[in-house]
Amino acid sequence: MDTSAVIETQGVNLWYGDNQALTNVTISFPEKTITSLIGPSGCGKSTLLRCLNRMNDLIPSCRIEGGISYHGTDLYGPAIDPVHLRKQVGMVFQRPNPFPKSIYDNITYGPRMHGIRDRKTLEQIVEESLRKAALWDEVKDRLSASAMGLSGGQQQRLCIARTLAVNPDVILMDEPCSALDPIATAKIESLMEELKSQYTVIIVTHSMQQAARVSDYTGFMYMGELIETGETAKIFENPEKELTNNYITGRFG
Amino acid sequence: MENEHVVNDTPAVSAELFSGRSSYLKERFIRSVWFMTAVFGVLTVFFILAFLVIDGIPIFATVSPVEFLFGTTWNPTGAIPAYGTLPLWIGTVLVTIGAMVIAAPLGIACAIVIAELASPRLKAVFKPATELLAGIPSVVYGFFGLIVLTDFIRVNFDIPTGETWLAGSVLLGIMALPTIISVSEDAISAVPKEYREGSLALGTTRWQTISQVIVPSALSGITAALILGIGRAVGETMAVLMVTGNAAIIPDPIYNVLSPIRTLTGTLGIEMGETAIGSAHYHALFGVALLLLLITLAVNLSATVILGHIHAKQTGSGKGPGRLSALLARYQQNLKIAAVAFILLLVAFFVSPLVALVFALIGAALWYIPSHIQPRHQQNIAFSLLYVAIAVVLAALAIILGYIVINGLPAINWEFLTTAPRALGREGGIFPAIIGTLYLVTGAIAIALPIGVGAAIYLIEYTRENILTKLIRTGVDLLNGTPSIVFGLFGFSFLVLYLNLGISLIAGQITLALMVLPTVIRTTEEALRSVPTSFREGSLALGATQWQTISRVVIPPAIPGIITGAILSIGRAAGETAPIMFTAVVFSSRYLPSSLSDPVMALPYHLYILATNVPGAETNQYGTALVLITMVVGIYLVAIAVRTHYQKSIRW
Missing domain, CATH: 1.10.3720.10 (MetI-like)
Structure with a gap:
């Protein structure tokens, strides 16, 4: 498992001001798998996720210690440009956040920002990404319509398509289904299953059922610490730690 | 008939439900007072428009509207006007x-x-x-x-x-x-x-x-x-x-x-x-x-x-x-191209085709080059330009303030602040102007505050959005956008001449009050709107009447916002020249006004006359400008301080 890790963290500590949000987190995310991070609210799982594409850089009071490596290079090293990093490590947010542009412009935004100008190529990217995100059939006739007119589930799949359009290596998903209804959730979950063949997916979720359904590996976090990590089946059926057992059996959280 | 029957049959409990008749009337009365203040704003706009029309129309007896709009000569005092x-x-x-x-x-x-x-x-x-x-x-x-x-x-x-x-x-x-x-x-x-x-x-x-x-x-x-x-x-x-x-x-x-x-x-x-x-x-x-x-x-x-x-x-x-x-x-792409083409055509037509060509070449370069610069460098260039822009603006502010402060300070002394002007303002002080400005501003705010706050209360607390509120809001917006000189003309034509108040303190106060009314209404509206609905519901659910709820629960937390609005209005009124120029001020007066029907001196007008009509009054010009700017900026700083103070302390 270690040999194929895309991202590894080594003893990560993180503070917001004086508030320690992560304590000594060591975890690795294997290539072309889905890893889910679970835990009660405020346990630091979203914070950990946002370290992996350096979105935490945008918060001025945030301070981070410890090592995070991406394919073996230090993610916070001087050689890494967070802008380039985020192209490799894409992110899908809790609430769907399409730009107030057309569906087409939403998808082509990333590629165009990265210098692709050829109309043919762009059209190809649009179709490919929308197909991968299982949205093509629903929107192919109205690509120039505003993305704001789509349903919540469609918007979220559009956001996934938008992320795929810049051809990332890792996709981070921060509770991608928490604002969606069960049917839309089911669509996103089956989509994740397909994405796994090409991408490494890391998902933060509140729903233990979702973690159990979709992920290969699971990490359980509590109060900023990673309590236990391992294959999903093992975590849910035979956890090592008492705390994990209590959480997944619903005794707290 | 059926209703009566129901009332007669209701048991004693409901006697209390129907006993609120007098307080109901009181509520109705209060509501209508606020309604009238709200309508005042709209009426003012129509009034201003009406008076300008009444006084403006007769010119078309002399010239045709087309000639008035498109005639190329403006010479009303010539032999042939x-x-x-x-x-x-x-x-x-x-x-x-x-x-x-x-x-x-x-x-x-x-x-x-x-x-x-x-x-x-x-x-x-x-x-x-x-x-x-x-x-x-x-x-x-x-x-x-x-x-x-x-x-x-x-x-x-x-x-x-x-x-x-x-x-x-x-x-x-x-x-x-x-x-x-x-x-x-x-x-x-x-x-x-x-x-x-x-x-x-x-x-x-x-x-x-x-x-x-x-x-x-x-x-x-x-x-x-x-x-x-x-x-x-x-x-x-x-x-x-x-x-x-x-x-x-x-x-x-x-x-x-x-x-x-x-x-x-x-x-x-x-x-x-x-x-x-x-x-x-x-x-x-x-x-x-x-x-x-x-x-x-x-x-x-x-x-x-x-x-x-x-x-x-x-x-x-x-x-x-x-x-x-x-x-x-x-149509973004097409619009952009059309706009650029239009501007280039204009330049080619009015200036010269050569200049248009140069513009076109520069534009093409600007369009072509950025896409071939790395995003990182683009960002550096763009951010530097943005910071240059704000530096330019801050420099303009510093130069204006610095120039007036440096040149004005030597003029400021006790005599300058406490005596009347002499020798057409070249010597002596500006005491009557300071007092006159204070009188004008106090009167203006005393008139505008109750009307403005009342109108805002009506708009926010008593009505849902409907055609009437929309009309009132539009009226307030229009009043807000009316140039100050138009207020001056209206004040002159309506207050000074029609109501025969003469050039007087009261005419200036009313004119200024109309001018600052929209500011008062808007800031009060903001303040009332920021009070959470749950406060109102909580009070109403305890059986308080609407006015009790407004006066005891809604207004107190909105007071800081209302005060900020009032202070901003005072600052605006203190610095304005155009509205009082024809309604309230004289250039020179040795005495303070003894009643509301006396004309007054005022700082902005004093500065205007000193700067344009009195040669050799340099020191006192700077002194007057400094006093005026200190007064107005001081008032604004107080408003900003009040706002930031309460923004920090109020959290719900």
């Missing part, structure tokens, strides 16, 4: 275009820096500094322009006089900046943070995110900001009047920015005081005022409509992006 306003409104248009060429890029750049780039600490400097620009009275801008700017232009361009279109545009540009900055900044800050994160997570630079996602999302707000800036520039009187040279000619060639120019407002400011009441000239001036009012009404209405669209979008009452922005988005 001519009343063509073409050079005047062309002047207004040209000065405004010049001002926007300066203010639009600077203002949007500053708004981006304040909303997106500046650290909280820098923002705490930039924001009040740009707001301070709004606090400098227009007559002080005019004074600075007259003494420094026109001289600078005269020397650098080697022309006989610096009183030019260029000088007017530079000054107006600076004056329009605060409006453009604050409205654009609000629009940019209102862009959801999710857009920002969504874009950055795709691996784009901050500049790409700002220029491609954030600014386009805030585009309609920025457009409204620019239109409001235009409204500000069109309606400004004193500053323009003092620096544009006031020759009623159309620049030749039309783009000659070094030509003197005269605006609609300037014409009113200069000629109103010197014309015989009831003459053709007098009516022609009201015609000019009417024209001016209609232009500003149109400008401000369009801004209101655009801002209304945004509001609907943000509250979710609209569907998707506004129709306008959807249209703009669909």
Whole structure:
């Protein structure tokens, strides 16, 4: 498992001001798998996720210690440009956040920002990404319509398509289904299953059922610490730690 | 019949339910009082319009409307009087275009820096500094322009006089900046943070995110900001009047920015005081005022409509992006090409085809090169330019303030502040002017505060949104956009002449009160709106009446906001010249007014006369400007302090 890790963290500590949000987190995310991070609210799982594409850089009071490596290079090293990093490590947010542009412009935004100008190529990217995100059939006739007119589930799949359009290596998903209804959730979950063949997916979720359904590996976090990590089946059926057992059996959280 | 039956049959418990008759009447009474204050705003607009029309229409007995609008000569005092306003409104248009060429890029750049780039600490400097620009009275801008700017232009361009279109545009540009900055900044800050994160997570630079996602999302707000800036520039009187040279000619060639120019407002400011009441000239001036009012009404209405669209979008009452922005988005490419082609054609036609060609080449280069620079470098260049823009604005503020403070300080002493002027203001002090300004401002706020607060209470607490409230709000918006000189003319025609109050303190107070009324209403509305609905529901659920709820629960937490509005109004009223010029002030008076029907001296007018009509009063000019600026800026600083204090302490 270690040999194929895309991202590894080594003893990560993180503070917001004086508030320690992560304590000594060591975890690795294997290539072309889905890893889910679970835990009660405020346990630091979203914070950990946002370290992996350096979105935490945008918060001025945030301070981070410890090592995070991406394919073996230090993610916070001087050689890494967070802008380039985020192209490799894409992110899908809790609430769907399409730009107030057309569906087409939403998808082509990333590629165009990265210098692709050829109309043919762009059209190809649009179709490919929308197909991968299982949205093509629903929107192919109205690509120039505003993305704001789509349903919540469609918007979220559009956001996934938008992320795929810049051809990332890792996709981070921060509770991608928490604002969606069960049917839309089911669509996103089956989509994740397909994405796994090409991408490494890391998902933060509140729903233990979702973690159990979709992920290969699971990490359980509590109060900023990673309590236990391992294959999903093992975590849910035979956890090592008492705390994990209590959480997944619903005794707290 | 059936109802009666029910009432008779109800048991004793409900006797209490029906006993509230007298308190019901009281509630009705209070409600109607607030209703009347609210209607006052609308009535004022119609009244102003009516009086301008009544006094303006007779000119069309002398000249035809077409000749009035398109006649090329304005010479009402010549042997054969001519009343063509073409050079005047062309002047207004040209000065405004010049001002926007300066203010639009600077203002949007500053708004981006304040909303997106500046650290909280820098923002705490930039924001009040740009707001301070709004606090400098227009007559002080005019004074600075007259003494420094026109001289600078005269020397650098080697022309006989610096009183030019260029000088007017530079000054107006600076004056329009605060409006453009604050409205654009609000629009940019209102862009959801999710857009920002969504874009950055795709691996784009901050500049790409700002220029491609954030600014386009805030585009309609920025457009409204620019239109409001235009409204500000069109309606400004004193500053323009003092620096544009006031020759009623159309620049030749039309783009000659070094030509003197005269605006609609300037014409009113200069000629109103010197014309015989009831003459053709007098009516022609009201015609000019009417024209001016209609232009500003149109400008401000369009801004209101655009801002209304945004509001609907943000509250979710609209569907998707506004129709306008959807249209703009669909035809973006074509619109851009059309606009560029149009401008190039204009340049080719009016200036020379060669210049147009050069512009086209530069434009093509600018379009081609950025896509071949790395995003990282693009960002560095863009951010540097943005910071240069805010540095320019801050430098302008520092130069104006610094110049007046340095030159004004030597004039300030005890005698200057406490004695009456001598030798036409060259010697002696400005005591009566200080007191006169205080009287005017106190009276104005005493009139505007109850009416304004009442109107706001009615609009927020008593009605749902309907046609009537929309009408009232539009009335208030229009009043807000009315140029101050138009208030002055209305005050002169209605208060001074029609009501026969004469040039008097009371006429000035009422005129100023009308001018600041919209500010009071708007800030009070904001304050009331920020009180959570749950407070009201909590009180009403305990059986309190509506007025009890408003007076005990809603108003107390809104007081700081209301006070801020009042202070801002005081600052605005203290610095204005145009509304009191024909209604309340005299240049020289040894005595303080003994009653409301006496005329008074006032600081802004005193400065205006000293700067334009009294040679050899340099020291006292700077002294007066410094006292005026200290007073107004001091008032504004208090308002800013009150606001930030309560913003920090109130959290619910």
